[in-house]
Amino acid sequence: MKTLVTGGAGFIGSTLADRLLALGHDVTCLDNFDAYYEPAAKRHNLATASRSPRFRLVEGDIGQAALLDRLLAKRPEVVVHLAARAGVRPSIADPALYERVNVQGTITLLEACRRHAVPYVVFASSSSVYGVSRDIPFREDSSRLMPASPYGVTKLAGEFFCRAYHHLYGIPITCLRFFTVYGPRQRPDMAIHRFVRLIEDGQPVPVYGDGTARRDFTYVDDVVDGVVRAIERPRDFQIYNLGTHETVALQDLVAAIERAVGKRAAIARQPDQPGDVPVTYADITRAARDLGYAPSTRLGEGIANFVDWFRRTRPARI
Ligand SMILES: NC(=O)c1ccc[n+]([C@@H]2O[C@H](COP(=O)([O-])OP(=O)(O)OC[C@H]3O[C@@H](n4cnc5c(N)ncnc54)[C@H](O)[C@@H]3O)[C@@H](O)[C@H]2O)c1
Numbered sequence: 001m002k003t004l005v006t007g008g009a010g011f012i013g014s015t016l017a018d019r020l021l022a023l024g025h026d027v028t029c030l031d032n033f034d035a036y037y038e039p040a041a042k043r044h045n046l047a048t049a050s051r052s053p054r055f056r057l058v059e060g061d062i063g064q065a066a067l068l069d070r071l072l073a074k075r076p077e078v079v080v081h082l083a084a085r086a087g088v089r090p091s092i093a094d095p096a097l098y099e100r101v102n103v104q105g106t107i108t109l110l111e112a113c114r115r116h117a118v119p120y121v122v123f124a125s126s127s128s129v130y131g132v133s134r135d136i137p138f139r140e141d142s143s144r145l146m147p148a149s150p151y152g153v154t155k156l157a158g159e160f161f162c163r164a165y166h167h168l169y170g171i172p173i174t175c176l177r178f179f180t181v182y183g184p185r186q187r188p189d190m191a192i193h194r195f196v197r198l199i200e201d202g203q204p205v206p207v208y209g210d211g212t213a214r215r216d217f218t219y220v221d222d223v224v225d226g227v228v229r230a231i232e233r234p235r236d237f238q239i240y241n242l243g244t245h246e247t248v249a250l251q252d253l254v255a256a257i258e259r260a261v262g263k264r265a266a267i268a269r270q271p272d273q274p275g276d277v278p279v280t281y282a283d284i285t286r287a288a289r290d291l292g293y294a295p296s297t298r299l300g301e302g303i304a305n306f307v308d309w310f311r312r313t314r315p316a317r318i
Pocket of ligand 1 (some may be wrong): 006007008009010011012013030031033034036042060061062063081082083084085086087101105124125126127177178179180181182187188
């Protein structure tokens with residue numbers, strides 16, 4: 001299968017690219033290596049994929065319509081749209097940038113998909129669309145979506161544009177709401193990566209709020225398994241949560257990381273951060289039923305894999 005992955009040099013995108021290549025897909029990765037974190041880390045992510053004759057890297061921006069026209073003229077059978085500005089807190093500092101990349105960028109891509117009659121699109125959405133909703137666990141059909149950050153709003157807008165493009169032009173589109181993904185290659189701004197780095201370096205670990213905020217952490221291989229299952233099962237239009245249906249309190253997360261690293265953390269208590277939500281918790285009934293999605297990685301195992309990757313690759317990533 002010919003697949004175009006936008007944001008394919010990133011954490012989830014590069015892991016997906018490796019999996020798709022192993023499954024025999026031809027993978028084109030479009031990525032602009034933005035400066036959100038070190039581009040060297042993203043190049044390192046593609047080390048394995050780059051060795052495959054079925055892999056092609058195109059350095060460019062999803063906002064460039066002419067470039068998209070050239071890529072889509074090659075007739076990919078599916079476009080997996082992961083390129084975005086990720087991260088909740090930085091979206092508060094620069095909402096217009098998030099709107100430009102995540103909303104306008106998605107529209108530019110959907111327009112190109114319409115022009116080229118792309119057979120199927122998979123869109124990376126986020127648990128952030130639920131925000132401070134009290135409908136817990138979060139279900140895809142909840143009518144009380146309450147994003148608490150510009151980032152969450154851009155992801156919800158992206159979903160709505162996907163829905164409209166399906167309605168107007170009949171493009172089959174699946175939106176996948178990822179829940180705090182972790183594992184090897186995780187972005188350096190995300191909690192597990194940051195905490196491991198700080199504990200390894202003997203620096204204080206900032207814990208925001210009282211440590212009772214809970215997150216549904218999902219191991220990257222499980223998420224990629226869900227994405228592949230979605231790729232293999234085109235639908236008219238559907239939204240799926242890809243989480244684990246388990247939540248972990250921040251203070252228990254720190255303890256699990258301490259065990260994996262083998263060192264105690266020096267905790268630096270901080271006030272709650274704007275944009276943070278008290279809980280994320282996925283109902284995954286729909287993904288289990290339609291996709292056969294069944295996440296299986298235990299948190300302790302996933303964190304141990306991350307620590308192993310972190311230590312092995314640190315010199316090459318910076
Ligand atoms: N990691 C998570 O926990 C999580 C949770 C929910 C949703 N998501 C979504 O999943 C997707 C992937 O996230 P990630 O954690 O792998 O992030 P990432 O930052 O590692 O990957 C995103 C990639 O997109 C690229 N990119 C950014 N803007 C681009 C543009 N204009 N044109 C082309 N490429 C561009 C970046 O260079 C990067 O390589 C994103 O859409 C993110 O919003 C991630």
